[in-house]
Amino acid sequence: MIFSFFRHLLLLCITLLIISLISYVILMRDPLNSVLATPHFYSGYLFYVRSLLQGDFGISYNGGESLKDLILTVLPPTLELCFSAILLAILFGIPLGLLGATHSKHFIGKTIRTASVLGLSMPVFWLAPILLYFSATQGWEISAIGQYNLLYEIKPITGFPIIDVWFINEPYRIKIIQNVLQHLVLPTLVLMILPTMEIIRIVQQRAEFLFEQNYIKVAATKGWSQWKVLRKHILRNTLPLIIPQMTRLFTLVIAQCMLVEGTFGWPGIGRWLIDAVGVQDYNSISAGIIVIGLCIIIVNLCVEIITFILDPLNKKGWYAR
Known part of the structure; x- marks a missing residue:
């Protein structure tokens, strides 16, 4: 079971790493953020990850508001x-x-x-x-x-x-x-x-x-x-x-929700991201990717915990692996 636990933990870390890299690459598309990549690309990435761990998503260039509050x-x-x-x-x-x-x-x-x-x-x-x-x-x-x-x-x-x-x-x-x-x-x-x-x-x-x-x-x-x-x-x-x-269903629903929020005037993150794409607010886009990825990861983690508790066969699998 210990080996399986660390395997799940490793997959979680890899997923977070990939999401943060994608978010950082999008952030670097803004010329104003290119200063973060000096003198090296990875130094700016480390600074970016450190800011994320502190809950600092930066500010929106479309209004200058705090992205965390938005x-x-x-x-x-x-x-x-x-x-x-x-x-x-x-x-x-x-x-x-x-x-x-x-x-x-x-x-x-x-x-x-x-x-x-x-x-x-x-x-x-x-x-x-x-x-x-x-x-x-x-x-x-x-x-x-x-x-x-x-x-x-x-x-x-x-x-x-x-x-x-x-x-x-x-x-x-x-x-x-x-x-x-x-x-x-x-x-x-x-x-x-x-x-x-x-x-x-x-x-x-x-x-x-x-x-x-x-x-x-x-x-x-x-x-x-x-x-x-x-x-x-x-x-x-x-x-x-x-x-x-449930993880797959939640992912499909949140993707569809981002499409229909504009139709119903729903003030959600999907409509907000689409507006950010329209004005090329890369700070907001990168923060939105991080947040949506974290939501899916949290839902997946809760689903795995519930499955582990309720499904005896899955529980045996954890011990047998």
């Missing part, structure tokens, strides 16, 4: 969308996948399987403006831009309006909560499509495989109800497969 402002809205989309994907994907597996030979199962394939190939940057236009023309209240109506004031405590809104002591707090949820619904529904279809595909394929196993057939001959078979055998052997996929 990131703490734009990162929570993006994470709010990502986690909301993944949570809804889990809540809808698992039941639909099980439904498709239990009716695999019928029209329902084939429809769910086909829909999961089509959903995985659907471009959200094309779907987002269509849904926004359709909801606006139909007069739906969820056709909203931004995080909430600017007429309301939400004091930033955690940076997540969906959490901070509960700490407001105003007589119209229910209206503010309703407004925040209305703004959150449409982008979340768009972003949850891909992870939902991926979870449906994983759950349905695994459940269909398990239904063909002999111990499942024996349980059915004993008179077990379908719900009991699902609860005792199918779920216990299917859900552990979803946990290792």
Whole structure:
């Protein structure tokens, strides 16, 4: 287990090294930062890494604001969308996948399987403006831009309006909560499509495989109800497969979130980075790459820890390697 731990630690260090090098190369594209590479390229890199370890990301050339403060402002809205989309994907994907597996030979199962394939190939940057236009023309209240109506004031405590809104002591707090949820619904529904279809595909394929196993057939001959078979055998052997996929799903969702934030006027890190690219603010671009890479690494680390705790086979693998 000690050897496997140090192997994971080495891979983590290599990943951080690669991300920092990419960020430093982007930073050096700005002529004003070329002084860091004197007298040697690596001396500037060491200074850059030392600044990052101290939490100093520098300043934005588009306004001169501290990048650390800007990131703490734009990162929570993006994470709010990502986690909301993944949570809804889990809540809808698992039941639909099980439904498709239990009716695999019928029209329902084939429809769910086909829909999961089509959903995985659907471009959200094309779907987002269509849904926004359709909801606006139909007069739906969820056709909203931004995080909430600017007429309301939400004091930033955690940076997540969906959490901070509960700490407001105003007589119209229910209206503010309703407004925040209305703004959150449409982008979340768009972003949850891909992870939902991926979870449906994983759950349905695994459940269909398990239904063909002999111990499942024996349980059915004993008179077990379908719900009991699902609860005792199918779920216990299917859900552990979803946990290792969370890192990949989070990466896909955050990438799509960066594409649709501009459509919904969402003040997240994706929209901020696109604006930085437009004005060639290389300081902001390099800092954004570091932050997004760290988010994915942290999520991957949490997923590996949860998998290590919950999956006995994976735990044995750590000791056997």
